[in-house]
Amino acid sequence: MVEFLPMKLSDLTTSEGKHVVQLAPVQRQGIDIGEDEPYPSINNGIWLIAIDDDMPAAVMLSKFLTRYGPMVQVEIGHLPNELGHAFAKRFLRTIQAQGKSYYRNKAVSFESTEFGGTQETMRVHKLPAVSRNDVVLSKATMAQLDTHIFDFVKCREELKRLGQSGRKGILLHGHPGTGKTHVVHYIAANLPEHTKVLVAGAPPQIIAGSRPGLDTRGDRHRRCRGVLIGSSAVAEPLAAGSVDLSGPPSLQK
Template identity: 25%
Template sequence: MRPEDLAGALIGLLEWAHRNAPRPEAPVLRRLREHVGQDPADLPIVSRALAAWDRPNFQVAIDAWSAGREVEVVGLPVMEGYRAGLAELVRGTQWGPTLEVGAVEYVTVPLGEHESIACVESGFWLARGDEGPLVVMLRSSEPGMGESLAVEILAAEREVAEGVLSELLALMRERNVYRGRILELASRHFHGDEAAPLTVRTLPRIPRERIVLSPGVLERIERQAIGMAAHAERLRASGRHLRRGLLLHGPPGTGKTLTAMYLAGRMEGRTVVMLTGQSLGAVGASIDLATALEPAMVVLEDVDLVAMDRTFQPTNAILFELLNGMDGLDEDHDILFVLTTNRAEHLEPALAARPGRVDQAVELALPDADGRRRLLELYGEGLDLRLSGEEPLIAALEGSSPAFIRELLRRAALLAAEEHADGPLRVRAGHLEQALAELRQVGSDLTSTLLGAAPPGPDPASEPDLED
């Protein structure tokens, strides 16, 4: 035999040996086989997709379900972008033989300023109980649009796996860690984003006395929001619907957001879902979240941004999502929609004028003289406010919003602080005159508009003398 023929034969033999040699069993597959007592590839797997923010809910549920069972958590390496599920683990993959089991890695999910929960990041649960051997896994993948989650269960019989899945989902609903909290959803969650798909917020508690509105206005708002919540069971028993919409409208700076925050603080135990800024694109998911966690309040600020009259904006997918979401709720769901806008005249009539979507529209008007007096007292707290008389100032502030008056006193306090380095802040009429002139001077129209002030006069020197 020629040397080259011998070399070719040896190469062919090596290739045949490589193709037909028994492959080493992956450590993960070996562990699964030992637990279930047979080839896991022959067993059924059931799965259910979860919301992207449900990792802590699953962790709480699996911890509760594990009580009274023999359970071992097995860690898997964390890989960027894609993580195998049970089907890939039991049937093998090109990298399966190298996938090692190891220590369990955890990720901390914040639930507010001072609370968090440690969750298994990548791994599976080997469980044994009355149902026989089971494998439970939280599958995670990141295809580029944020993390996707699914719970997967492998068991000897499909009915057993489905039963365990139902138990876990029930525990997730019952022990949902987000119930009763202030929540904000992100509209998009791309791969590599630092922002989580769901954020738990903390709002300051707003005392009732810090809400300065026209007489009777706050009482109407409280009756619609708090009153119906307080009598929910009796109203539901009598056939009255609880789903309701409250539209707060008026010029900028009149207290619409502050009033919504006050309502959130007054109704303890109620889940609040905030929709502001970029989260406006998550209208549908927010309504679904509120429905799952009712009683709930959905706060949609600057609703005109997504619900403008279709004569101005004929095609608006977010508007249709909002309308469909509100219409899709059963009337006995205790969900309060609080919508705010500075431009009620531009709202889509299908939202603002159709019964069942917005049940009450309340105008938060600019304060009258008595309201301006109360606001000066409120925002003057902590200052040594020295005026020979407050009437000239109250008159000078006609047409000004609460936000403008608050900023006026802040600027006057700053001027007083610059004048005297020590001691209490003594705010005099001159400080207020200077602060008012700066806020209303020609060229600061934008500032006046943002703070909700009367249009500036043609000459700053024409401001009234507050000493008179």
């Protein structure tokens, strides 16, 4: 059964008639996290918890569907005191950190359906492993990739600590068949502990709005493809410049 509204803790005590919440067997949905087996995620559930063995608390998980795709709501009920507030903050931080770890060093995408533009569940992709020896580019172009991607990543945290921007973006441009997608695979495969967000088939103005880190375009009339690469669950753009794969390499700041 598809739910279009989230279930709340108050529904357990205030609902009447046909809207009364009823007990039912646990239902799970397999979520693709890029492993051999999908993660068996519970659709709706409530956990009764004792904080420090004596203070009651409750956690409710509810999945529901919106026009923008499936959503998840987590509601925490606790007594109005410091111990209860601390538990709620710690619980939310824990599940946020755990969620990030599921997609670390993986490639994911968010796709829209043709009907109404609603988004599907995030999909995990397996990108090919591409080594440096598999990339045929000039030494000057490879040096640009090293400087503006790999060397930048090594200094990224120090730059942020000094108040500098931790974001950069690289634009790969050239004629079809010059290896733009292959270079993207090489970069993605050699940035461990980074999340890759693939963007495919979107109009250029939409790509620009999403601030892509790596964008590949054959010509101005083609639809864009790209990939965001970041060190968190929500990818941050990495690098800013231009690398021409069809002629003399150029870099624009």
